[in-house]
Amino acid sequence: MKTRRDESCIRLSYAVIGLALTVGILVSGNISASGGAESPSETARMTSIIHWLGHDSFRIDGDGIVIYIDPYKIADGPKADLILITHDHKDHASPEDVAKIQQSETTIVAASAAAAKLSGQIQIMKPGDKLNIKGISIEAVPAYNTNKFRSPGVPFHPQESGYVGYILTVKGVRIYHAGDTDAIPEMKSVHCDVALLPVSGIYVMTAEEAATAAAMIHTRVVIPMHVGKGIGGLEDAERFKAISSVPVTILPIE
Numbered sequence: 001m002k003t004r005r006d007e008s009c010i011r012l013s014y015a016v017i018g019l020a021l022t023v024g025i026l027v028s029g030n031i032s033a034s035g036g037a038e039s040p041s042e043t044a045r046m047t048s049i050i051h052w053l054g055h056d057s058f059r060i061d062g063d064g065i066v067i068y069i070d071p072y073k074i075a076d077g078p079k080a081d082l083i084l085i086t087h088d089h090k091d092h093a094s095p096e097d098v099a100k101i102q103q104s105e106t107t108i109v110a111a112s113a114a115a116a117k118l119s120g121q122i123q124i125m126k127p128g129d130k131l132n133i134k135g136i137s138i139e140a141v142p143a144y145n146t147n148k149f150r151s152p153g154v155p156f157h158p159q160e161s162g163y164v165g166y167i168l169t170v171k172g173v174r175i176y177h178a179g180d181t182d183a184i185p186e187m188k189s190v191h192c193d194v195a196l197l198p199v200s201g202i203y204v205m206t207a208e209e210a211a212t213a214a215a216m217i218h219t220r221v222v223i224p225m226h227v228g229k230g231i232g233g234l235e236d237a238e239r240f241k242a243i244s245s246v247p248v249t250i251l252p253i254e
């Protein structure tokens, strides 16, 4: 038979356990709110509008607007309202892939060398340019090599070629597509929610260099790219994920 003292002891124990749980929840909630790791649901919300089509190709689904970046070796998909092309190399500016998704009202935004390979409604952008097209704010930023050379002294992506990356805001998510680039000082002034960074090496950053870049960029999550279609493999993306100090999401190739 329980005494009154036993019962009050049990009630006190429950109160202590309840308090401990409450404090635990508050503390863990506070950690995720005060920087560091994003909650999985917030990361999922930001990346849910971004579809990786392999290599540097993405489709981004906005509110009533379909945007592609560097379509290459893609299957047929929803028609494009906006296509962004970073530079003229064939794995980025691919007329046959653009033809799969282009319609008469599609606007193409491209670095000038890439624009020459395409036709339709084309807006040329160079690093530093800003545009607002169909309600989407677009900023072109530099993309170039510092240590990847085609031949001595000749980079694959020379700074003077005017190749670009893009920062665009879709459904309130600020997305940075770096284009073909090494880790460059201009990345320090990039602020975004999601950064799409090349990790294959050879023509662009290695996984290790991309980890350095990720730490320079002000971003909440990084999606690795420039792998999965002949140049670089998913192992490069996994290696990048293992060493990056910034959270990494590897998207499935659609």
Ligand SMILES: [Zn+2]
Residues within 6 Å of the ligand: 087, 089, 092, 157, 180, 203
């Ligand atoms: Zn290239």
